Amino acid sequence: MANVSMAQFHQVFFEESLEGLDNMETALLALDEGGDKELVHTIFRAAHSIKGGAATFGFPEMSAFTHEAESLLDELRDGRRPIDKPIIELLLRSVDCLRGMFARAQAGQPLNDEAAEALRGELAAAMGREAATEVKARRSGDHADAWVIRFRPHPGMAASGNDPLRLMRELKALGEMKVTAELDKLPALDKLEPGECHIGWTIELRGQTKRDAIKSVFDWVEDECDLSIEPLHVVAPPAAAEAPKAAVADVATARAAREGAPAASAESSSVRVSIDKIDSMIDLVGELVITQSMLDQFRENFDIAKLAMLQEGLTQLARHTRELQESVMGIRMLPIGSVFNRFPRLVRDLSSKLGKNVRLDMHGEHTELDKTVLEKIGDPLVHLVRNAIDHGLEMPDKRRAAGKVEQGTLRLEAFHRGGSIVVEVADDGAGLNREAIVAKAVQRGLISSGEGMSDEAVAELIFQPGFSTAAVTTDLSGRGVGMDVVRRNVADLGGSVTIRSTPGKGSVFTIVLPLTLAIIDGLSAAVGEESYIVPLVSIVESVQLKPDAIRSVAGGGELFRFRGEYLPVIRLHEVFGCAGAVKKIEDGLMIVVEGDGSRVGLFVDGLNGQQQAVVKSLEANYRRVQGVSGATILADGSVALIVDIAGLVRLQSRRKAA
Amino acid sequence: MGSKASSKSKPTGAAAGIVLPADCRLGALDTLAPQLREAAGGGAATLDGAAVEKVDGAAMQLLVAFRRAAVTAGGSVSWAGASEVLHEAASLLGLGAELDLPAVRSA
């Protein structure tokens, strides 16, 4: 029964612990760069609460592991041990290992694996190297995560007012308890003197408890019972020889687990909401109720003299509804810092592996993003950061030769711009190498030559499918994933990726993301009898064209000239088969949109105006439809489809190819 | 003492019902023990522990000895009720299975 009630706290425990691990990692990295010694306290506290929580919620292996790390931290805290690179490295690996344990705990798998045990051994060994054997003995005797207590009261114990039941209750306060009563000495009923104790107990106590704490439960009855308190060994000590290899494997699995975890747990995941946000929502609901009752009075007796009041009320209602909507959407908003957090570690590991000197400069960690967007933006960002360190930033000697400071700077920044979130990954490296890109693109058959191509167009090549392959990426970058995948992933979130690069000065990748996936700002366009919503973020401009602006090309396609470029025309009425739509170019409107890195013109009858659309999934309610990202319900109750620009562009190019 | 004049007569299979007092601790056992000894002679005995508010290890021990004695004598013990306090005590002392308490009534 205790387990059932505990289980409901597990998810919260996981979340706060993972956060704690992130904090530990951040602090460890800061410490590595010569940060304040006070950071050790932060790290210690995080480890300590994970240990306590793990013991409380029934994860003794995790508690035991954290205990080792905590003991090591305790020595660092006391100054008994200097804080050096190997120790930080070891603790960083412990953080990874714990993340792996959490991933396994969430998946309901056994927590300990060989690597975890090996690392636990390493932690213990790290302390054993310097800790005196006597100290070690004291520790292993005084600390344990599980104890076996054998307690047999002498017959007279209860008469002195020491009730065994009370002692049990006190023990239970120290941890989770498994009690076995030993009834072998219990006399028959007619021989039993009710005031005498004849039952003995064996108690398995699990929890972070010191021997002293257990002993103090029995302090009044020491002379009135037989008592033994022994640590219960849950895990056997690991074989030292296998340790390093296994530990490396664990880092990999932990990382894999970490990267896989958000997706796997997305469905049952929860959001922690600050009380402030909830309070403001409650306030708004209060306002709504007041407005509603104010409007209610018009139901019974309305005369035209009250019209102004009614209008005022409706205005209020509109405002409060909008504010409430914003607040509710705000619940899903989480700071991007939780994604940024992984980068100090990544940058450190990567740059030291490549022999580069890189400073990570992060800004705007508090910028909030929709939780869903947040969960999915991590991988594209990791790719961009890897790419910047791998390809963008030069080796120190090369930088020196170019007259730059040896240390390269990688800037990671998030900020609001209009109704969007912008995330930039910028480096002050060499910038894109035009010749190399053109050469590679020619080699891959993407272009025949780079002649006459603008720098912008050349830069766009790196986003082309097939541009980057495993053969051209190093083992560090990409894992065979190209920039086209980055762009696709971001496009799936309703965002876009662009690059600006200056030779010798560096590159900036700019990701523009919608604030939320649940509501989009769109332009409602009329096509025949139907309405379609075009996401505002993808709209470049709307133009009315003259008949001669259109050129037909071989294969049935149409092009029109827009700012010196020829853009393909997509007639929405053709794509979606709408009857009664405008066919003549001069009678309709061309909406220039950008999606998947290219621009196209959407031909529609006209515009109904801008509006916010609450996105309803078509996939969930019907099925996936090419070129449509969802549906929304309009004010008049009719349904409008939301156009998926990137999907339409892909559809178009496929048709062209066919 | 609480023993009746007929304390020597056998229960002869008739149900013996014993109500455990609200304060079922050491101080109450001198009264309770004789009742239990009498009921343990065989036959079906019923314990009503619904009213128990306080209990201690000694009382629980006595109840265990009683059940064992009753079963050894070929009788049976059933519960007419057991309070939450009794359940907690049985669980803390590892006597849950031994005492075979009934489900707690939601009071």
Add this chain to the structure above:
Amino acid sequence: MAKILAVDDSASMRGMVAFTLRGAGHEVSEAENGQLALDQAKGGKYDLVLADVNMPVMDGISMVRELRTLPEYKGVPILMLTTESHTDKKMEGKAAGATGWLVKPFDPEQLLATVNRVLG
């Protein structure tokens, strides 16, 4: 809430104990030596007795020994209020039948924690 008997010859000490326990909602009676306490204990059943060791007329240890002979005080918690230096007194009290002890000096919180411990 429990019925508690506080026994100490020092009025200030007794006062502090009684005040603290009453503040926690207990019903507290006071006695200034072992003999008076014994008389009082026979008159009403207490859930807990707190007794100083060194008292005139009848000391705490004798009082505990006497109390334990009364059937209604079998198993009732009796705590000795003792000073740390007197470890032997703890054992003497235990031998007489005391449940446990509370080491002087103690603050109200320690007192309440210990009282709650024995009252369950």
